[in-house]
Amino acid sequence: MEQQIIHACGHQQAHVLYGFDSQVARKARWLRTTKCRACFLADKKAxxxxxxxxxxxxxxxxxxxxxxxxxxxxxxxxxxxxxxxxxxxxxxxxxxxxxxxxxxxxxxxxxxxxxxxxxxxxxxxxxxxxxxxxxxxxxxxxxxxx
Structure with a gap:
């Protein structure tokens, strides 16, 4: 199931999350505390x-x-x-x-x-x-x- 997540960096990214409802909710909460993929890669490169x-x-x-x-x-x-x-x-x-x-x-x-x-x-x-x-x-x- 695809969800739009607004990450800690402020960018929105689509994620496909699978599992039980509790697992999906936990993963979505965790993703909100992380940077989006583009920001993560930019930070690693820097x-x-x-x-x-x-x-x-x-x-x-x-x-x-x-x-x-x-x-x-x-x-x-x-x-x-x-x-x-x-x-x-x-x-x-x-x-x-x-x-x-x-x-x-x-x-x-x-x-x-x-x-x-x-x-x-x-x-x-x-x-x-x-x-x-x-x-x-x-x-x-x-x-x-x-």
Whole structure:
């Protein structure tokens, strides 16, 4: 059953509510205390822009090398990398310069996307492992540095 609900933001929106009468009434009361979908999405977008600007200012002193990958991968991975580097710089449990320099040596956008949900310590472990694997010679022989 469709109901027109006037939300807390003042906008009216149609909602299809199902269930027993008591459930429909409870859901309608709750919807009146929330923002409409458009206002909710606008607020979320503004929060994301503010967080990105804050993170960008935090890592402004770093020289971020370009990432490799598709256009969409690079765009997404850049936001992830900035967010993660900002988190590393404010974390009390990391050596900021060494950890950031380690992460700045990873240019693969896919790697940043695949590891976006890791904790800082796990991210640094994976970055170290990735760079060690990348330094291995392709033919399986010992490198000159080893």
């Amino acid at each position: 929060e994301q822009i503010e967080a990105t600007a804050r993170d960008t200012a935090t890592v402004a002193h770093l020289i971020l090398p370009p990432l490799t990958g598709s256009e969409r991968q690079v765009a997404w991975a850049e936001t992830i990398r900035i967010k993660r580097l900002a988190a590393l710089t404010v974390s009390p449990h990391t050596s900021i310069d060494a950890d950031c320099n380690l992460c700045l040596r990873i240019y693969d956008a896919k790697w940043w996307i695949d590891h976006r949900d890791l904790a800082n310590e796990d991210l640094l472990d994976q970055a170290t492992r990735h760079l060690q694997i990348a330094a291995m010679p392709a033919n399986g022989q010992q490198s000159a540095a080893a």
